[in-house]
Amino acid sequence: MQTALVAVYVTATAVASTYAALSWRRRRRAPLASSLALITAGAALWSLAQAVAVGVDSAPAALTATYLMFPGVAMIVAGFLWHTTVFTGRRLEQLRRRRTLLWVHPVLLMTAVVTDPWHHLFFSSAAVHATEGVTVQFGPLYWVHTAYCYTMIGIGAVRSVAAMRRAVRGHRRVFVIFLAGGLAPLVGNLLTVFADHGDRQVDLTPILFLFTASMWWWAERSGMPARRMPVAYEHVIAAISDAVMVLDPDGRVLDVNPAAAGMLAEVGQVPDGDVVGRMWFEVVGPQLTAAFAGGTDQQTLTAGDGTIYDVRVVRMRTSDGSTPGAVVVVRDVTELERLRAELTDQAIRDGLTGVYNRRHLTSVLREQADRGRLAVVMLDVDHFKSINDTYGHAVGDQVLIRLARELTAVVGDTGTVARYGGEEFAVILPDAGAHAATELAERLRHCCDQVAVVTPRGPLRATFSAGVAELVPGSGIEDLLRRADRALYAAKEQGRNRVVTDDALAVRR
Known part of the structure; x- marks a missing residue:
């Protein structure tokens, strides 16, 4: 029996030492x-220490070895508390700030053990027998130490169970392995302290650490290494850059992720971001409150400072159909909306001149034709092919850009300027007749005639011809554009650099 126990203790020592070195x-x-x-x-x-206590024949050496078990006990308790703190997802920085507390128990324990021969408050009595080995009677300090150890291990176990419930489903098995391996020595220690072992005191605790090492080794081999902290739902939520808030059915904030705390702090309702326990309407503006109360699953809201938020409210449902609360996800989409508006604008703009393109021109014409009076001015740069042939296409592009700029400046908000194709432009003038459109076209022609484009051959002044037409009741936009285009060609035939109206052509005919 004695030889077998020594062999088991020595084996446990070797396995634990190897694992400690590898870790x-x-x-x-x-x-x-x-x-x-x-x-x-x-x-x-x-x-x-147990191997020595059981294997030696010297009574003082056996008793000394018994006392030397307790530094190992202190290391295990401190390590277990440290391990469970990190393993269950608590911040390592918090543990480091409190790490001095981990040394209080080991220091007090070693002080009690070293001084025990004088006060006998740890072991009230100790004796070494040939058949029973070392037998002790526990004193009050031993029970205080034991109560502390069980309390710390219990706290670690409770933390692990709570973390297991919060963990994502794929990582819950890690906690089961951890708890099974970690609690096995605790059961062995309870049996050692309180069970009757007959004529020899057998400490099962270090023996069961073989089981602990095996369980944690198996966890690593099965692809769930204990050296990695399991992923909990709070880790997942914290990693999301969107603001996530969990509310109860009455709108009280149950939890927020760091992004939500930061957003609420920026909003200014709660500068410190501490919103848990407060009502929803107390921590956000009235628009976001309405988003939660209105029952709409998704809304896009614009804050007073111009920030645009995408707000999604997801109602949680249980198996019995009740609603325990809601998850609110808020995303700052200001930049996204800016890019979207920019892309939308690019889709309706001419890439060279920056004015609207022909597709947008057609859309505006259809919209304005249904509202009443409407006039169109069609413009074409005079001798544009000669400009390209003489000065180059780069100068030709500059002529178009300067013309578009002048048209936009003169027309302003009264109409819409679009590039109709090539060197041809169109101006849509809602609520205007042919007479007002002709006056505007003449003003445009005189303004553009004064603008010179710098070229290697000197300043270039380009002119344009224009045709004006007014929407006739009962006709469509195709007829309007056709008549304006016909007036434009008439202006070119009459010598260019002039404005001709479709009405004047009708009188001549």
Whole structure:
């Protein structure tokens, strides 16, 4: 019996020491490696002390080895608390700020053990027998130490169970393995302390650390390494850049992710972002409050500072059909909307001149034709082919750009300027007749006649011819454009650099 126990303790020492060394080597790569190394190193020390206590014949050496178990116990308890804190997703920075508290128990425990021969408050009595080994009677300090150890391990277990419930489904098995491996030595210690083992005191705790090491080794081999912290739903939500808020059925804030806290702090309703427990309407503006109360699943809202938010409200449903609350996701889409508006504008603009293109011209004509009076001015640059042939296409492009700029400046908000094709432009004038359109076209012609384009051969002054037509009741936009185009060609035939109206052509005919 004695030889078998020594062999088991020595084996446990070897396994725990190996695992401690391997874990320590991974400490820079894995956040759980350091605490795991501390736990298994404590198990190795505990097992070694038990092997000596059981195997030696010297009573003082056996008693000393019994006392030396407790540094290993202290290492395991501190490591277990450290390990579960990190493993369950709590911030490592918080643990580092409180790490001095982890040393309080080991220091007090070692002080009690070292001074025990004088006060006997840890072991009220201790004796070494040839058949029973070391037998002790526990004193009050031992029970205080035991109560502390069980409390800390219980806290770690409760944290692990709570974290397992919060974890994503694929990682819950990691917690089961962790709890099974970590709690097995606790069961062994309870049996050691409170069960009757007959004529020899057998400590099952370090023996069961073989099971712990095996479970955690299997976790690593199965693709769920204990050195990695499991993913919890709070990690997933925290990683989302959108603002996520969880509300109860009455609109009270139950939880927010960091992005939501930051957004609410920027809004100014809650400068510190501490909104949990407050009502929804207390922490956001009236528009967002209306989004939650209105029952609309998705809305796009514009804040007072111009920020545009996409607000989505997802009502949670249980299996019985009740609604325990809602998840509100708010995304800042200001830049997205700006890009969307820019792309939309580019789709209706001419790439060279910046005025509207022919597709948009047709759309505006259809819209304005249904509203009443409407006139169109068609313009064409005179001798544009000669300009390209003489000065080059780059100068020709500059002529078109300057013409478009002048047209836009003169027309302003009274009409729409579009490039109809090539060197031809069109101006749509709603609520205008042929007479007003002709006056505007003449003003445009005189303004453009004064603008010179700089060329290597000197300044170039380009002119244009224009045709004007007014929408006739009962006709369509195709007829309107055809009559304006016919007047334009008449202006060219009459010598260019002039404006001709369709009415004047009708009188001549």
